[in-house]
Amino acid sequence: YLYNNRYAGDQVFRITPSNEGEVQELKKLLGNIKVDLWQPNSASLIRNNATVDVHVRRNNTRGIRARLQKEHIDFKVFISNLQKEIEKQTGYRSSRKRR
Amino acid sequence: SESLYDYEVYHSLDEIQSWMFEINRTHPHLVDMFSIGRSYEGRPLYVLQLGKRTRTYKKAVWIDCGVHAREWIGPAFCQWFVKEALHSYQNDSVMRRLMNQLNFYIMPVFNVDGYIFSWTTDRFWRKTRSKNAKYHCRGVDANRNWKVKWCEEGASSHPCDDTYCGPFPESEPEVKAVAKFLRKHKKRVKAYISIHAYAQMLLYPYSYKYATIPNFNCVESAALNAVTALYSAYGVRYRYGPASTTLYVSSGSSMDWAYRNGIPYAFAFELRDTGYFGFLLPEALINPTCTETMRAVKTISSGLLKKC
Secondary structure (H helix, E strand, C coil), rough: CHHHHHHCCCEEEEEEEHHHHHHHHHHHHHHHCCCEEEEECHHCCCCCCCCCCECCHHHHHHHHHHHHHHHCCEEEECCCCCCHHHHHHHHHHCCCCCC | HHHHCCCCCCCCEEEEEEHHHHHHHHHHCCCCEEEEEEEECEEEEEEEEEECCCCCCCCEEEEEEEECCCHHHHHHHHHHHHHHHHHEEEEEEHHHHHHHEEEEEEEEEHHHHHHHHHHHHHCCCCCCCCEEECCEEEEECCCCCCCCCCCCCEEECCCCCCCCCCCCCCHHHHHHHHHHHHHHHCCCEEEEEEEEECEEEECCCCCCCCCCCCCHHHHHHHHHHHHHHHHHHCCCEEEEEHHHHHHCCCCCCCHHHHHHHHCEEEEEEEEEECCCCCCHHHHHHHHHHCCCCCHHHHHHHHHCCCCC
């Protein structure tokens, strides 16, 4: 596997806070756990009705999902298994090359 | 050889640099290659200069790719641009005119250390790989490290953040090398273009404030013409406008620095997509993404040959 399969089970959530309260809640939530923000580049730039794409480690996906549902913050999973997408992006070629 | 090089896959830094040497070797009349400095980890920062050699004064366009390591479509576009410019020089009158009347400085991978790290260790690494004196975290956001409103809104002063502005402006050797080159050639460089991903946007100054640039009408119409040309390829819509209102406020960006350094047309492209694949844009989409962006960059460059 590429990158020693380190992204197996990781997911990318697309979250859309719809009011200032949700923005603050999301900033707090993302500030408490280590996440990799794809869009915007930092939590301080999160704003109302602007999508937030965040890469969540596999150990944290369940917790984040539960918190977002509890706070009724709109989200969807736009990449359900990051490792698979990475392998898709260039994986086959490089594995072919390795062969 | 260059003719076998696959422009529709992502390449490692070694492959890209070998390709640059081969391009330079096989196109002596249109290409020059040089290093403008060394990265934090000591790797050369190569630039390709494209354009017909003439003794007369020529305006220039600077294009950098790979400022943020994980944005792999950037370096793919810079390679695509070089391929298109050289392959179509003979039979495309627009490209021939551009190459005869302009020089293009192409920097396929700005953040060489970070790019290697994103290939070998952390696919989603963004920053440079410089070490910090006090923290275990590494790297500076090369698009927050420029000497323009450095480390103010939209940048972080914490070394572990992805938008860390660095210990001081131009602390990163990669930033300092490009700033030094552009300062030296500021009289001739009339357009600065930095290729990023993802969001499908064409941004122009300012990033660090909401004010309108003095030559707004010229830049705005250049951006409109560029996104219209881009759209004509496959109907993909790119939003365009000042970075501060179209994306978000950020200080210390290369685009603002280039503009404040006297380059009248400064742009940042955020290439495909808008968040289905994100940074993992499949290789199958390299061709359409680069084809449409090529049209936009040609339009911007052609605009430099006219009066605004």
